[in-house]
Amino acid sequence: MKKVITYGTYDLLHYGHIKLLERAKALGDYLIVGVTADDFDKTRGKINVRQTLEERIAAVRAVNIADQIIVEQYEGQKIDDIKRYDVDVFTVGSDWEGVFDYLREYCEVIYLPRTQGISSTDIRSSEATFKIGMTGYSSFLNKFYKESTFVNAVDVIGLYSKDTTKLSKIKDELEFITNDYDELLENVDSVYIHSHPSSHYSECKKALLNGKNVLCESPVAMSSEECNELLKIAKDNGLTFMEAIRTAYTTAYSRLLLLLKSGKIGKVVSVDATCTSLSSGGDGSREKLNRWGSLEAWGPTTLLPVFQILGTDYESISFFFLKSSNGDYDSFTKIDFKYSFATASIKVGNGVKSEGELIISGTKGYVYVPAPWWKMDYFEIRYENPTDNKRYFYQINGEGIRYELVEFANAIRRGKPDFYIDRQVTIEISKIMHEFYSKVK
Ligand code: CTP
Numbered sequence: 001m002k003k004v005i006t007y008g009t010y011d012l013l014h015y016g017h018i019k020l021l022e023r024a025k026a027l028g029d030y031l032i033v034g035v036t037a038d039d040f041d042k043t044r045g046k047i048n049v050r051q052t053l054e055e056r057i058a059a060v061r062a063v064n065i066a067d068q069i070i071v072e073q074y075e076g077q078k079i080d081d082i083k084r085y086d087v088d089v090f091t092v093g094s095d096w097e098g099v100f101d102y103l104r105e106y107c108e109v110i111y112l113p114r115t116q117g118i119s120s121t122d123i124r125s126s127e128a129t130f131k132i133g134m135t136g137y138s139s140f141l142n143k144f145y146k147e148s149t150f151v152n153a154v155d156v157i158g159l160y161s162k163d164t165t166k167l168s169k170i171k172d173e174l175e176f177i178t179n180d181y182d183e184l185l186e187n188v189d190s191v192y193i194h195s196h197p198s199s200h201y202s203e204c205k206k207a208l209l210n211g212k213n214v215l216c217e218s219p220v221a222m223s224s225e226e227c228n229e230l231l232k233i234a235k236d237n238g239l240t241f242m243e244a245i246r247t248a249y250t251t252a253y254s255r256l257l258l259l260l261k262s263g264k265i266g267k268v269v270s271v272d273a274t275c276t277s278l279s280s281g282g283d284g285s286r287e288k289l290n291r292w293g294s295l296e297a298w299g300p301t302t303l304l305p306v307f308q309i310l311g312t313d314y315e316s317i318s319f320f321f322l323k324s325s326n327g328d329y330d331s332f333t334k335i336d337f338k339y340s341f342a343t344a345s346i347k348v349g350n351g352v353k354s355e356g357e358l359i360i361s362g363t364k365g366y367v368y369v370p371a372p373w374w375k376m377d378y379f380e381i382r383y384e385n386p387t388d389n390k391r392y393f394y395q396i397n398g399e400g401i402r403y404e405l406v407e408f409a410n411a412i413r414r415g416k417p418d419f420y421i422d423r424q425v426t427i428e429i430s431k432i433m434h435e436f437y438s439k440v441k
Pocket of ligand 1: 118
C-alpha cells in the first residue's frame with residue numbers, strides 16, 4: 001500500500017484545498033492529512049486563522065478524502081510522522097516548492113501545482129475589516145500601529161491626539177490625525193484608547209454612546225461605578241468593550257493559568273508580581289500632560305495574575321506608596337492583599353527600579369517567571385527536588401499586542417465579550433484605582 005501525507009492549516013476550507021487533497025490522494029492508496037494545531041500556527045506567525053483546530057479538522061473530515069487525519073504540533077514533526085506512519089510520498093502545493101526537499105532523505109517529495117486565484121488569506125481579507133482610530137500621545141502607539149499591520153481583520157486609520165511629538169513614525173501611515181475626538185469617531189467603527197487613564201472613562205463612554213467598539217488600555221475607568229456604567233452601555237448596545245492588558249493574550253501566560261488550575265504546584269498560597277520602569281510609556285509630554293502614576297502605569301498588569309489566580313474576593317488590602325519628588329504622582333507603590341487562604345503582593349514603580357519577576361507559591365512547588373514577566377515567553381515550575389523542575393517555552397510575537405487585536409476582532413464578530421479577562425477582574429482593577437488614588441491625592 002502506497003501511503004501519502006500532506007499538511008496544511010485548512011482554514012475556511014476552499015476549492016483549492018479540496019483539489020489539493022484529491023490530487024494528493026491520487027498519488028497513492030492511503031492519504032494522511034496533517035492539520036496544524038493553533039499553537040503551531042502561532043509560532044510560525046500565522047495568527048489570523050479564523051477557525052479552531054476542531055472546526056478545521058471537521059471540515060477536512062467532511063469532504064471525505066483523507067483516510068486519516070493527524071494534528072501537526074511541532075517543528076520537525078514531519079520527519080517523525082513519515083517514519084512513524086511509514087509514508088512513501090510527501091506532498092504539498094507548489095507555493096512550498098523547495099522548502100521540503102530535506103524530506104527526500106525519508107520519502108518521495110512531490111510539489112503539486114497550486115490552484116490559482118483562491119486562498120484562505122484572500123477569503124479572510126475579503127471580509128470587512130474593522131476601521132480603528134487610536135487616541136493618545138505615547139510612543140507606544142507607534143508600536144501598536146506596527147503590530148496592527150500583522151492582523152488582517154483590522155485597519156488602523158486615524159489618530160486623535162493633542163500632542164503628536166512622539167508619533168512621527170506613524171504620521172505618514174495614517175489616513176488622518178485630528179485634535180477633535182468627534183471627528184475621529186465619525187470616521188471609524190472601533191477605537192483603541194491609550195490616552196492618560198484619567199481620560200479613559202469619558203473617551204470610552206463617548207465612543208460607546210456613538211456605537212463604536214472599544215479596546216481600552218487598563219484601567220478602563222478610575223472607579224468601579226464608572227467601569228460598571230461602561231460595561232452596561234456596551235452590553236445594552238451590543239458593542240465589544242475590551243480591556244487591553246496584552247500579557248493576558250500571550251500563549252505562555254494563558255498556559256500558565258491552565259497549569260495552575262490543574263494543580264501543578266498544589267494549592268496556590270501566594271502571588272507576587274513586580275513591574276517597574278524608570279520612564280513610563282505614558283509620559284508623552286510632561287509639561288503639558290499629567291505624568292502617569294506607578295499604579296496607573298503598571299497596576300493592571302500586576303493585578304491581572306493576582307485576580308485571575310486568587311480571585312477578587314480578598315478580605316483586606318493595604319497600600320504603601322512613595323510620591324515623586326514634585327509630589328505629582330506615586331512613583332512607587334506596594335499593595336498587599338489578604339485572602340482567607342492566601343496572600344498576594346504587587347510592587348509597581350515609575351521612577352523606581354526593581355526586578356520585574358512573577359513568583360507564584362504553592363503547597364507542592366512554585367512558578368518562577370523571570371523579568372520582564374509581562375512579556376512572558378518562558379516560565380519554570382520548580383519543586384523541592386530540582387530534578388522535577390520543568391521549563392515551558394512559548395513563542396511570543398509583538399508583546400501580545402497582535403494577539404490582543406485578533407481577539408478584539410473576533411469578539412466583535414462573535415458579538416460576545418472576549419474570554420481572556422473576566423468582567424469581575426476589569427471591575428476590580430477600576431475599584432483598586434479609586435481606593436488608591438482617593439488616598440494619594
Ligand atoms: N493549496 C492549493 N491551492 C490553493 C490554496 C492552497 O493547492 N489555492 C494547498 C497548499 O499548497 C497546501 C494546502 O493546500 O498544500 C493547505 O494550504 P493552506 O496553507 O492551509 O491554505 P492557504 O489557502 O494557502 O492558506 P493561507 O492563505 O492562510 O496561507
